[in-house]
Amino acid sequence: MTAPGTDKRKGKPRFQKRLSVRFGTEAKMVGGNVVEISEGGMRIESTESFPVHSVITVFVQFPRHSVRLRARVIWNGGSSESSSSRMGLALTQPEPKLKQAYGEWVAEVKKTASEAHSAGTASAAPETAAPSTKAAAAPVPPSPAPPRAPEPAGPVRRRLESRQGQSYDALLERQPEGWQLTIVQLPRQIGVGAPDFQSDCPDYASAEKALRDFVRTH
Numbered sequence: 370m371t372a373p374g375t376d377k378r379k380g381k382p383r384f385q386k387r388l389s390v391r392f393g394t395e396a397k398m399v400g401g402n403v404v405e406i407s408e409g410g411m412r413i414e415s416t417e418s419f420p421v422h423s424v425i426t427v428f429v430q431f432p433r434h435s436v437r438l439r440a441r442v443i444w445n446g447g448s449s450e451s452s453s454s455r456m457g458l459a460l461t462q463p464e465p466k467l468k469q470a471y472g473e474w475v476a477e478v479k480k481t482a483s484e485a486h487s488a489g490t491a492s493a494a495p496e497t498a499a500p501s502t503k504a505a506a507a508p509v510p511p512s513p514a515p516p517r518a519p520e521p522a523g524p525v526r527r528r529l530e531s532r533q534g535q536s537y538d539a540l541l542e543r544q545p546e547g548w549q550l551t552i553v554q555l556p557r558q559i560g561v562g563a564p565d566f567q568s569d570c571p572d573y574a575s576a577e578k579a580l581r582d583f584v585r586t587h
Contacts, residue, residue: 389430392440392458393419401453403429408471410440410459418445418454424461431470432477438464520548520573527580528555531587537565541576544569548576552583 388403390413401415406429419425419442427438440458447454460467520543527539536555541548552566566583570576 390427392425392427394423394425398426404455406471408468410443410457413456413458414453415456416453418442418456421445425458427458429467429470431474433473434470436464436466436470438467518574529580529584531584533587535587537584537587539580541573541580547571548573550576550579552580 388406389400390403390411391398391400392413392415393399399415399417401413401417403411404414405412411427411429413427421442421444423442425440425442427440429436429438439461441461443457443459445454445456521541523543525541527541529537529539531537537552538555538557540551542551546569548570550566550568550570551564553562553564568576568579570579
């Protein structure tokens with residue numbers, strides 16, 4: 370289907386689209402196709418033709434109904450594209466039914482052309498990712514580690530009693546690379562004989578834990 374052109378002689382739009390047509394006289398009716406049509410005339414392609422100035426009856430088959438017309442042959446000749454003949458017809462008088470059918474057909478042609486253009490534009494447009502309806506879940510930051518309790522500045526002496534009723538004297542001393550834990554069972558003084566337990570710990574908390582573990586198991 371092509372876009373409408375303009376009839377320079379009458380200033381009316383002309384549409385190029387093949388419509389079935391039957392035309393002729395009472396003695397002879399033939400078939401063909403309308404290859405161009407306007408409100409004032411048309412161009413017909415057929416295997417047969419009528420002489421110039423002949424007045425013929427034309428039945429044009431529009432998409433919804435057929436329209437009967439009277440027209441005069443104003444020119445005829447062979448088609449350069451095929452062996453068929455073409456004729457130019459001019460309506461002998463205004464035909465209300467043609468005007469209505471022609472108007473409906475023009476509107477349909479324009480609508481079809483507009484839809485085809487819109488479809489072509491949409492297919493040429495780059496595809497874009499559809500926006501997500503759900504926001505991406507933000508990563509949950511890890512819980513901050515609880516702050517460490519400040520370590521004491523000097524040695525810490527502790528007096529503890531185990532579950533078995535034993536008493537212990539514990540000494541936690543700061544060292545250049547951590548803390549040293551020394552435990553002796555009472556009654557006895559630290560420094561007299563070997564300790565019952567002694568361990569080097571990386572920090573004060575580790576020394577406290579080692580002390581609790583010792584008392585729990587003794």
